[in-house]
Amino acid sequence: MTTPTALPHPVTPSIHEPGQPYVLGTGSDETFRLGLQHRLWSATAHALWEKAGVQPGSTVIDIGCGPGHATMDLAQIVGPTGRVIAVDESAAFLKQLHDGEVARRLNNVERVLGDVQELGECLEGNESIDVAYARWVFCFVSDPEAVITGIKPFMKQGAKFAVHDYFNYERSMTLAPRREAFTKVVQAVAASWRSRGGDTDVMGKLPGLLVKHGFKVTHLEVLQRIARPGTTMWHWPASFFHNFIPKLVQGGFITEGEATAALQAWAEAERDPASFIQLPPVYELIAEKL
Numbered sequence: 532m533t534t535p536t537a538l539p540h541p542v543t544p545s546i547h548e549p550g551q552p553y554v555l556g557t558g559s560d561e562t563f564r565l566g567l568q569h570r571l572w573s574a575t576a577h578a579l580w581e582k583a584g585v586q587p588g589s590t591v592i593d594i595g596c597g598p599g600h601a602t603m604d605l606a607q608i609v610g611p612t613g614r615v616i617a618v619d620e621s622a623a624f625l626k627q628l629h630d631g632e633v634a635r636r637l638n639n640v641e642r643v644l645g646d647v648q649e650l651g652e653c654l655e656g657n658e659s660i661d662v663a664y665a666r667w668v669f670c671f672v673s674d675p676e677a678v679i680t681g682i683k684p685f686m687k688q689g690a691k692f693a694v695h696d697y698f699n700y701e702r703s704m705t706l707a708p709r710r711e712a713f714t715k716v717v718q719a720v721a722a723s724w725r726s727r728g729g730d731t732d733v734m735g736k737l738p739g740l741l742v743k744h745g746f747k748v749t750h751l752e753v754l755q756r757i758a759r760p761g762t763t764m765w766h767w768p769a770s771f772f773h774n775f776i777p778k779l780v781q782g783g784f785i786t787e788g789e790a791t792a793a794l795q796a797w798a799e800a801e802r803d804p805a806s807f808i809q810l811p812p813v814y815e816l817i818a819e820k821l
């Protein structure tokens with residue numbers, strides 16, 4: 532454990548220094564991708580927040596908030612009588628969240644730099660959470676159970692845990708017609724996340740873990756989408772693969788030749804208006820603290 536570096540913007544200091552950086556990186560390409568991703572999935576997020584009871588005055592925690600695209604929407608919804616606690620291990624992302632808050636004139640966000648698997652130590656003093664939200668974070672952590680046990684004491688009785696995450700990612704994400712070079716890359720993505728402790732099947736485990744720790748699952752649904760070339764949703768996988776394929780090569784998960792073949796397969800599909808991609812199924816869950 533090391534002392535966190537001083538940040539040019541105020542955050543609650545971390546007691547954890549992460550060992551494994553976020554596998555997709557925290558550069559401007561990933562920030563842009565997360566922004567596009569949020570835009571494309573924001574209606575889905577808003578619907579789940581509403582179902583989970585987020586409203587003016589609520590206290591919400593955004594677990595693994597990244598640059599804070601959801602955090603800032605939540606802060607606007609809960610308004611001046613509510614607050615949003617935003618936790619991430621990336622100081623760079625929290626700095627971007629700070630800048631976004633300034634631009635949107637928000638003053639109800641508390642940024643916390645730390646490991647979401649150690650929320651018990653990060654959150655001292657915040658014991659009245661109405662809704663905990665985690666989107667595309669459980670799939671990157673090695674101990675999802677620790678996230679649940681860490682947040683539980685800070686949630687009110689009846690509080691909701693709302694999650695968007697993946698199950699069956701590796702077998703589902705498919706170009707149609709199938710292209711072997713692309714399929715190989717999808718398998719490499721899943722392998723690279725697993726190598727850092729992540730799990731593209733994590734949503735399969737979450738209902739059981741939540742029940743084990745005193746929650747009742749009140750909503751569980753899958754959102755299975757496709758995208759066709761020329762649609763805005765096409766840019767979601769496109770931005771992901773263009774950012775991540777070079778990282779897969781750097782990490783030794785695919786060769787340069789396999790990367791070129793996959794990008795060629797993608798470009799061919801993009802030129803063919805009859806092709807489509809089956810996107811990874813996004814699962815959503817709400818669990819109530821009993």
Ligand SMILES: C[S@@+](CC[C@H](N)C(=O)[O-])C[C@H]1O[C@@H](n2cnc3c(N)ncnc32)[C@H](O)[C@@H]1O
Pocket residue numbers: 553565569594595596597598599600601618619620621624645646647648665666667668671672
């Ligand atoms: C795919 S991004 C999702 C960001 C945000 N939830 C969203 O939906 O836009 C995953 C985020 O989880 C964060 N993260 C991954 N593992 C973490 C950990 N153990 N502790 C804190 N943050 C973590 C990363 O830094 C990154 O910001």
